[in-house]
Amino acid sequence: xxxxxxxxxxxxxxxxxxxxxxxxxxxxxxxxxxxxxxxxxxxxxxxxxxxxxxxxxxxxxxxxxxxxxxxxxxxxxxxxxxxxxxxxxxxxxxxxxxxxxxxxxxxxxxxxxxxxxxxxxxxxxxxxxxxxxxxxxxxxxxxxxxxxxxxxxxxxxxxxxxxxxxxxxxxxxxxxxx
Amino acid sequence: xxxxxxxxxxxxxxxxxxxxxxxxxxxxxxxxxxxxxxxxxxxxxxxxxxxxxxxxxxxxxxxxxxxxxxxxxxxxxxxxxxxxxxxxxxxxxxxxxxxxxxxxxxxxxxxxxxxxxxxxxxxxxxxxxxxxxxxxxxxxxxxxxxxxxxxxxxxxxxxxxxxxxxxxxxxxxxxxxxxxx
Numbered sequence: 001x002x003x004x005x006x007x008x009x010x011x012x013x014x015x016x017x018x019x020x021x022x023x024x025x026x027x028x029x030x031x032x033x034x035x036x037x038x039x040x041x042x043x044x045x046x047x048x049x050x051x052x053x054x055x056x057x058x059x060x061x062x063x064x065x066x067x068x069x070x071x072x073x074x075x076x077x078x079x080x081x082x083x084x085x086x087x088x089x090x091x092x093x094x095x096x097x098x099x100x101x102x103x104x105x106x107x108x109x110x111x112x113x114x115x116x117x118x119x120x121x122x123x124x125x126x127x128x129x130x131x132x133x134x135x136x137x138x139x140x141x142x143x144x145x146x147x148x149x150x151x152x153x154x155x156x157x158x159x160x161x162x163x164x165x166x167x168x169x170x171x172x173x174x175x176x177x178x
Numbered sequence: 179x180x181x182x183x184x185x186x187x188x189x190x191x192x193x194x195x196x197x198x199x200x201x202x203x204x205x206x207x208x209x210x211x212x213x214x215x216x217x218x219x220x221x222x223x224x225x226x227x228x229x230x231x232x233x234x235x236x237x238x239x240x241x242x243x244x245x246x247x248x249x250x251x252x253x254x255x256x257x258x259x260x261x262x263x264x265x266x267x268x269x270x271x272x273x274x275x276x277x278x279x280x281x282x283x284x285x286x287x288x289x290x291x292x293x294x295x296x297x298x299x300x301x302x303x304x305x306x307x308x309x310x311x312x313x314x315x316x317x318x319x320x321x322x323x324x325x326x327x328x329x330x331x332x333x334x335x336x337x338x339x340x341x342x343x344x345x346x347x348x349x350x351x352x353x354x355x356x357x358x359x
Contacts, residue, residue: 007220008220009220009222010220010221010222012221013223013225014226014227015224015225015226016226167224168200168231169222169224169233170200171204171207172217173204174207
């Protein structure tokens with residue numbers, strides 16, 4: 001099985017966050033894109049005077065076709081997280097004051113069902129398929145088009161989070177790509 | 179491993195005053211898209227402090243020039259003490275930011291990015307010979323492409339920040355480059 005990773009996108013935010021809604025938004029985005037969602041880790045450390053520490057690891061996968069599978073991996077870390085009450089538009093709201101880091105990474109897995117992993121002959125067959133038959137969607141052996149789709153989808157996800165956090169650097173000129 | 183040649187190394191741009199972070203980001207993003215660069219935003223940090231926001235953005239977009247070479251621009255933007263202010267422009271109130279910006283530009287020419295010439299020692303040997311004696315004019319042409327792109331990018335940001343009055347020629351004009359590198 002060949003795994004092609006996209007570049008990792010790192011987002012750090014320090015301030016007041018509506019974390020419950022951010023969590024829901026990110027989860028919903030992954031599910032709406034047709035990914036099977038898994039929270040593989042949720043670690044909550046005993047809060048100190050500085051606040052609590054939470055680690056979350058998510059992964060989502062979906063079949064693109066019988067040969068390629070898309071994966072989204074998300075790592076969320078919260079430090080010094082404290083719940084605070086804020087009055088917004090005349091209503092009391094519970095928000096989180098924390099340092100947050102979100103890492104997003106995409107992955108394209110080729111031959112994920114390991115159809116061609118059995119023998120040397122099967123492996124050669126796979127190489128032939130990659131090189132001559134699937135050349136168009138893959139542009140050589142690098143899986144460029146599938147990788148490209150994954151990369152830009154991830155940037156969309158990144159933009160959605162930035163817009164939710166009302167970060168100054170929101171917006172994405174590449175939004176309609178893929 | 180693909181080889182990276184530094185075409186521009188740590189070119190800096192500093193500004194302090196009024197600007198719009200969102201518009202600056204959008205302008206950069208739009209320019210990269212128009213020029214055919216692939217997006218790669220490696221880092222985006224935003225901290226809210228009593229003095230104002232601290233924002234750090236690192237992008238490394240790239241563009242394929244051929245099957246063998248690609249142009250990579252690396253930009254690190256550090257903005258500090260960014261505050262929101264209201265300014266009157268044409269009798270209308272406009273929300274802008276006030277703060278400090280420091281930008282660091284690097285530009286690279288990356289060759290053999292698909293690792294086609296690294297498979298065996300013989301391939302690598304031919305690659306070195308071809309690079310050195312045959313494809314040198316092409317490579318220098320690519321270097322000029324990278325340099326032109328960075329010049330344009332730099333001037334775009336300068337014009338966005340209204341910085342043109344401070345310099346008559348671009349820092350990376352080819353005449354100056356001869357002496358710098």
